[in-house]
Amino acid sequence: MSGEAPAGLAQFPITRLCMLTTVILPIIASIADCKYWFLVYDDPFITEYKQYYRYVMFQIAAINETDVALITLIWYNLRHLERLFGSRKYASIIVLSWFYTTATIVLMNKLFNLNPFFRWNRLTSGSLPTVLSLFHFYKEYTPQIYEFDVRLTKPFGLRSKQLKWTFNDQFMINTLVMIMLANQGMSGLATGFLSWLCGVFIDKGLLPGSEVFRVPSFISRPGHNQGQTLVTGTESDAADVSESGAQGSVTGGDEEPSDEPARPLGVQFLDTFRM
């Protein structure tokens, strides 16, 4: 198994789905002026209006554009998990995380609001809880590939010591997650922590389902990314090759044998603007 992930998202259908949903849904919502569907405030939406559907909705789309950007980038970084687990297991874990984090957050929110002093009114927006739960899996199962030091010699005048920071290849996702948590304030930090715990519990089996539950197979196309462990890696690689080879022969055996390849539509469009 090589350290390099395949380029593009063609091999990561679930990651692609998540990224596209994260970007496109808020855009549609703002065109249709229904962004408020994805807001949860304990008061008045839940206690007064009893709009419990918001609990189901709030993780689907982020309201703030910054959150949209951050969550999209984090989904992209989490694609290694899809490579590791395979699309179907990854999808199952996402669904499980979504379910458990939502339940935990709602429960904790209700419990916390029993205290008479502080109110935890606003829940986070966007798939922050799910992402944080997956972040545990990422940390647990993705090997660190390299690390590097950043040294500052005497940054604060002559008498200061040398500063040294060690980063590894995961510093990008770490930073993104931190910004995302900070961006949503206290509620973001609290929710993030709870969700991360959920991730740990799902992984350890305390919250059941990670080994048993699988999404129906038509959601994640079978055979597309079966997961590459050391043992099966070569097999699935070979399968991929033969598959693509078969496809190639199908396209090659088109009805008209010709030496000049047919220009695809995209090329034709580009040609139009080549003056």
Add this chain to the structure above:
Amino acid sequence: MEIDGNTILFIFVILYFLYSSPSGDGVTSQYEYNQLQTLRAQYNDEHSQFANMTLSENFRNITGLKLSYEDVLKSPGINATYPIAGKDYNHWSSNQGHMILPESVITEIREDVWSGKEGVFPPNITSTLHGLIKLDSNKDYQKVPMPVPEYYEPPHDFSQNFNDPYVDDGTLSNGQHNVTFNEGQVVIEIKAADTALAYSDARRPSFFNSQSDRWRMLHVNLHFSDFHDEEKHSINSRAVYDIKRGRILAISESAKFHSLFAFPHYMSLKEDDKLVFDEVKLLVEEYWNASNFVDTRTMNYLQESYAVANYKCEFLAYFQLSPWSAYSPEQLKVIDDELTWPLGRRANLSSLPPINISSGIVYSPDCGINLRVSSVSGPRYELHVRKMRDTLLFGIVLLASQIYLLLIQMQHTNTPSMVNKISYWCFSLMNSVDGSLAIIFFFMTSAIPELYLPLVICSFACLILASVFEMRYLISIYASQANEQNVSFTTLLRRNTGSEERNAPTVIPDEATISSHMYRRYILMMFLSMVLILSVATWSRRIRTPFECVAFFVLNSYWVPQIARNAIKGNEPRRRRASPGESQAPRQNKMPLLWSFVIGTSIIRFLPVAYVFTVPSNIFYHHRDIRYVVIVALWILFQIVILYSQDIMGARWFLPKYTIPEGYSYHKGISSADLLEHGSSPNYSIDCAICMNDVPVYVDDIPKTHKVDKESYMITPCSHIFHTQCLESWMSYKLQCPVCRAPLPPL
């Protein structure tokens, strides 16, 4: 560009002209400065009179309010001056002795219009209402003179002496003063005035309306016209809204009528209630302060109100709203909040009743016109916007599916021979519709800022559809049909009298040339259609309606060119196409248009027309005409049926035999002389220039060769010979002879 001293000087001069525009007040000369100062002084003076006024005092020196109706009745030629000898300035009662309204109108307002009791009325009534207006009388009443004060007059000569006495030469245009129709339609736009003040000075606490649960200041624009849109009147006015009783008083303002100060007196018309007077006076006072009224009078305002004063009448409008009895004030508050800032509160917005003016009088004191308004209603502005948004979203979906269908269609016809069968004008017609739509949507973005996002998306989708996808397709259609057009075109250019027969030139313009040519044409077309659409919107309905009908009809005839094209190309009927030469490669003689494209496009393009003409509450307020829609639907259906019949029975079934021109046949025998020219080989075969193998040919005068199948080779018009399979696969890329580049007739 070389930059020398002159250039820099030139740039500075340009910049000077750009930035030396009039300052904040728009004053450009000493004369105008004096004008503006006088106006402000006059307003200040009037305001100080107003500030000291009580309900028992008459108006004194306030522009437009110097005379009462009875003054005019007594002495018809009276001048509006102050003071008038013998006029009682120390008493007020709401009758024609003190007001500018005649007694009959005052009674009518008291008894018919403002007859309602206190009730629950919506505090925020921003909306656009539609209804009917009826003329009560346009000659029974005396006209109360309202002269325009002198200082409003523009200068008469270049010396611009401000103190020159103004001589009225009586040429003042009478404008559109009289209302001559008996019945017409009215549109009343109501906007809250306090939102317009949001930009006032931020440091000062700009708290404007301290009685916002009781009184509201509004901007009311009244537009009324006869049913044919031939005589249009439009009044901009300020209004006071009594929330408790649902009463609205709107008074227009111009150079001859400073109506702001009239509100307290004219509002306390029904019960001579001191409370009403004081509250309205406070409202006006607060409005005056919050809007910084005197300082915000600019030169622009002055000139505009002078112009309005000259060509329009002044109007007072008394309206009575219907109560929303089903709601409590708390519910109304929730509804209001939800409308302005939607969060999903518990407000049942779908069942919200419309804003309805149950009765109203519009009276013009200086023109003596009395109009009655009845049952004018419309949804709250936010609800209307919501409806428009939903319609636009549906439009976006339609556009997206049109793009998808077009892409499928383009994939279907991916060879020049296939594209050749498509009609250029069919897609050109669709393209012009989509291009114009893009422009309309783009213009609407500035008109309706609330809908900016969906409108921009619509406009963008139209633009993408028209100028990228459809243009791309048009270019390839044009390119594939270029050799058909070239013949006549060049003959025309060379002024050939036909003495020398010229073949089509061998040079076919390449796609880049064609595309730049087409884009130029497209942009010109968009520009022209924009001008046309903008001007059509202002036409009177008598001309507009037939124009619209013809235009929609023509624009919905997009399959007609394709039917004609099919007939020219002469597609084979379906059952003959079903059995091509068995062993040969698939021949390119399918129907050029996909059925999914034909039907989908027809539906997509018909739905908006159907919506505009059949749904009575459509967002464009377009009139309803079901018969026309049915005709259009039948017409489209008829076109589709003809297309289908061409598919089934062959494209030329409706043409008589002798009108059908003979197409070029690639499969024919040759004479032995031709064979010699090609350099015959002993077995009567010729080299195919594509595959370099032998092509056995059918030679007419040598019976030995008659067992050769004519379908196995093709002879081009330039008499080059190839294998059928070789040339056909070549022709899916280019319709030029591979040997001599002469254009080839498509299959």
